Amino acid sequence: xxxxxxxLFPFLVFAQxxxxxxxxxxxxxxxxxxxxVEKAQKYYQFEREFHxxxxxxxxxxxxxxxxxxxxxxxYLKSGDFLTWKKLIDKAVELDYVQNLPYRAWCRYQFxxxxxxxISDIExxxxxxxxxxxxxxNGDYHLNIMKAMCYSALGEKKKAxxxxxxxxxxxxxxxxxxxxxxxxxxxxxxxxxxxALESFEKQSERNDIAENEYYKSKINKLLKNEAxxxxxxxxxxxxxxxxxxxxxxxxxxxxxVYYETIVSE
Amino acid sequence: MSNFLKCLFFMPLFVFSQDKVSTxxxxxxxxxxxxxxxxDKENFKLCFEKHIYQYFNDSHGLEYRGEKAALEREFLKExxxxxxxxxxxxxxxxxxxxCNGETDRFRLIAMDENYNEKQFExxxxxxxxxxxxxxxxxxxxxxxxxxxxxxxxxxxxxENGQLKEILP
Numbered sequence: 001x002x003x004x005x006x007x008l009f010p011f012l013v014f015a016q017x018x019x020x021x022x023x024x025x026x027x028x029x030x031x032x033x034x035x036x037v038e039k040a041q042k043y044y045q046f047e048r049e050f051h052x053x054x055x056x057x058x059x060x061x062x063x064x065x066x067x068x069x070x071x072x073x074x075y076l077k078s079g080d081f082l083t084w085k086k087l088i089d090k091a092v093e094l095d096y097v098q099n100l101p102y103r104a105w106c107r108y109q110f111x112x113x114x115x116x117x118i119s120d121i122e123x124x125x126x127x128x129x130x131x132x133x134x135x136x137n138g139d140y141h142l143n144i145m146k147a148m149c150y151s152a153l154g155e156k157k158k159a160x161x162x163x164x165x166x167x168x169x170x171x172x173x174x175x176x177x178x179x180x181x182x183x184x185x186x187x188x189x190x191x192x193x194x195a196l197e198s199f200e201k202q203s204e205r206n207d208i209a210e211n212e213y214y215k216s217k218i219n220k221l222l223k224n225e226a227x228x229x230x231x232x233x234x235x236x237x238x239x240x241x242x243x244x245x246x247x248x249x250x251x252x253x254x255x256v257y258y259e260t261i262v263s264e
Numbered sequence: 265m266s267n268f269l270k271c272l273f274f275m276p277l278f279v280f281s282q283d284k285v286s287t288x289x290x291x292x293x294x295x296x297x298x299x300x301x302x303x304d305k306e307n308f309k310l311c312f313e314k315h316i317y318q319y320f321n322d323s324h325g326l327e328y329r330g331e332k333a334a335l336e337r338e339f340l341k342e343x344x345x346x347x348x349x350x351x352x353x354x355x356x357x358x359x360x361x362x363c364n365g366e367t368d369r370f371r372l373i374a375m376d377e378n379y380n381e382k383q384f385e386x387x388x389x390x391x392x393x394x395x396x397x398x399x400x401x402x403x404x405x406x407x408x409x410x411x412x413x414x415x416x417x418x419x420x421x422x423e424n425g426q427l428k429e430i431l432p
Contacts, residue, residue: 046318048290055289078295078318079356079417079432085379111354112421112429115377248323250432257333 016041017066033061037070046074065095069102076110077249100124101142105135109250114149121146131171137247141166144178148253151185159185177202177245177252180211184254192218209239210256216264235261295415297360297369308360308368310413316360317414322405326416326432329401336430339420342395346387348425353382355392355420361402363411370397384422392420392427 019034036057043050051074054067072087088106091099104120107113121142124132132142140148147162163182167174183198196218202211216231238244239261245252291298296316310316319326328335353376360369372389376382396418405414419431 044293046293046295048288048292048294051290051294052288074294077320078415079358079419080295080373081354081356081375081379081419082373082381085375110432111419112431248320248325250325251332255332257331259330259333 027061029061030064033057033064033067036060037067040070045070046078050074063094065091065099068094069099076106079110081111096124096127100127101132102136104142105145108145108149109135109137109247112152114152118146118149134175139177139247139252140175140181141172141178144175144181147185148181151181151188152253156185156189160189174201174205176206177208179205180208180214181254183211183214187214187218192222207234207238207243209235209244209261210254211235212238213256213261213264220264232261232264295358297358297371297415299369303370305368308366309362310360311363311411312413315412317405317407317412319361319405319414319416321414322407324405327403327405328399329403332430334401335399335418338399339392339395339427339430342398343391343427345426348385348388351384351388351425352423353377353384355384355389355422356417357392357396357420358415358417359396360413361405361416362413363404365400365402365404367397367399367402367416385425388422388425 016038017034019031019038022028022031022034034057037053040050040053043053051071054071057064057067068087068091072084072091075081075084075087084106088099088103092103100120101124104117104124107120108117121132124142134141135145143162143166147159147166150156150159150162160182163178163185166172167178167182179198179202183195183202186192186195186198196215199211199215199218202208203215212231212235216228216235219225219227219231239258245255293315295318326332330337353374355372355374358371358373359367361367370393372393374382374384374389402416404411406412417432420427421429421431
């Protein structure tokens, strides 16, 4: 599953809009702008020429939200929060359906702006009736991301309720690390029984070093020496196999480092 | 004389074409940090002047000896946290790691909680800059088998003067 998402990732990020959709809607200016930005595909999103093509498109159609969003990405990835926010706000203002979920995710992932991400998700939930979907890299559903934001802000009970509401939906299948993040939140309020249950569910779906590490911590606390040792060994093995929380841009929430596992 | 007139005729074209490049709104690559002799080290050498990669271009993200934990430990040890009311927001320090793992060309931007540009007190920014400049654990990166120079940034989340988180 993870491999599939990595393969799809570039397409998820760089998916061009369907230019004909603008034409069918009678918006010939956005249609022309959309056709023009197909030229930008040959440039890297950090290149000057990439941005100049999108600026030309905005000259044709100043309400072409996609251009603002694409231009914002290089600033996001280089940590320039000032320029990124100006551009992505413009994209959201022009087309919130496409861009509000993306802004929410970026606020969480790149800037750990937990309050801002929650505010965007709440606004989105109030505006649409359909499922709000996943963060751009597919790791978490946006409601799970909201739960992690509550957890980061210390609102553990609210976080758990948000996790469970999403996980209990009949149409929802647990994501790559959902039960791990829920387990850590239970652990942090010393609810070890529910924490272990969550970590076990994570193990069944997609075991990672961090998950085994937390199991080892709990078993150590509960004086289950054999289980503690087994979990710690499993954590170190998974770590060596690179089966851990991974992201090329940022550290995941609740990442555990090698030395932390060793010293447990 | 006729050659002189030809030169006069063509000269504006050359001047115009140079201006076109220099007046672009953008650097060759977004986020590029040009050498500034006022603040950068003269003896800081890049291995490839023509292109500096981003830290994520090799898909390995931030790479520091002892992982990010070692980097965070440096700040925990060195940063003197003082409670300074309203000094809240984020500070980004961007810099170059050359192919030998050395760093320079440090640049800083800052924002408040609402993404508005902010000037933090010098006691905060200067500490962060000093500690960042002292970091020695940056790993070298390779692209297509070659050692490369790359841009790295650190974002510091500050709450009332206290260092709360380090990103990315």
